[in-house]
Amino acid sequence: MFRSRSKDEQAAAAKVTASQPQQPRNPQAPKGRPTPKRSDAQSQRRTRAQTPTNRKDAVKAQREARRADMARQREALANGDERYLPVRDKGPVRRFARDYVDARWCVAEFFLPVAVVILVLTMIRVPQIQSIALLLWLVIIVLIVLDSIMIWFRLGKLLQQRFPKENLKGARAYAVMRTLQMRRLRLPKPQVKRGQRP
Incomplete structure (x- = not known):
């Protein structure tokens, strides 16, 4: 059952296959796959040649x-x-949101300098100055919240008008988070000047 073929049988099989002439391939017949473009074939060869051999x-x-x-x-x-x-910054919707924020003055971008001033004022051991510092905290937080709400609704309306068929998910939150950074530290860098309409 598992015996190997004898040498005579192997020789007979080789004669039968040798006696049958090889059929040449018809050049008009399809080969079963599309011919790759030259640029694709060259890039594949290059990547195969540059593939590292070990881990x-x-x-x-x-x-x-x-x-x-x-x-x-x-x-x-x-x-x-x-x-x-990066993916979070790509697209015309995100670009418009960035330009909208960068073109205007936002209260939130002044939060860090004002916070430093308030911190210094709270270290002074005079009760009136400390109460002024606490009042400043309250005022700056309320102004930031109001400004963020205005940006949220105005930008949402503008995005609906300009990009009715685009996916607007997350664009308003993206813009509001951008207002919290000082203009010089924003990434991607601002591409519009203040007052310039996007």
Whole structure:
């Protein structure tokens, strides 16, 4: 049952296959798959040639690729290049929300400097000055909340008008969170001047 074929049987089988002529392939017949473009074939050859042979080289290549991507992203955040921005900053809706916030004065962007002043005032051991500092805390928080609510509703209305068929989910929250950063520290960097309509 499991015996190997004898040499005579193997020789006979080889003669039968050799006696049958090879059928040439019809050049007009389809080969069962599409011909790749030259650029695709060349890029595949290059990637196969550059594929690391061991795990250590693969990890190193992956780390280098990630570092290059991060450098490209940092550059895009600095100059506003839409192609390499992170996913949360991409798209015309997010760009409009950024420009809307950057074009106006926001109370929230002055929170950190005012907080430092209030902190200094609370360290002074004079009851009247400390009560003024507490009142300033209350005033700045109320102004930030009111300003954020105005931005939320106005921006929502503008987005509905400009981008009726786009996905607007998260755009208003994105804009409100941007107001909490000082203008110089915002990323992506502001692309519009104050007062310039987006």
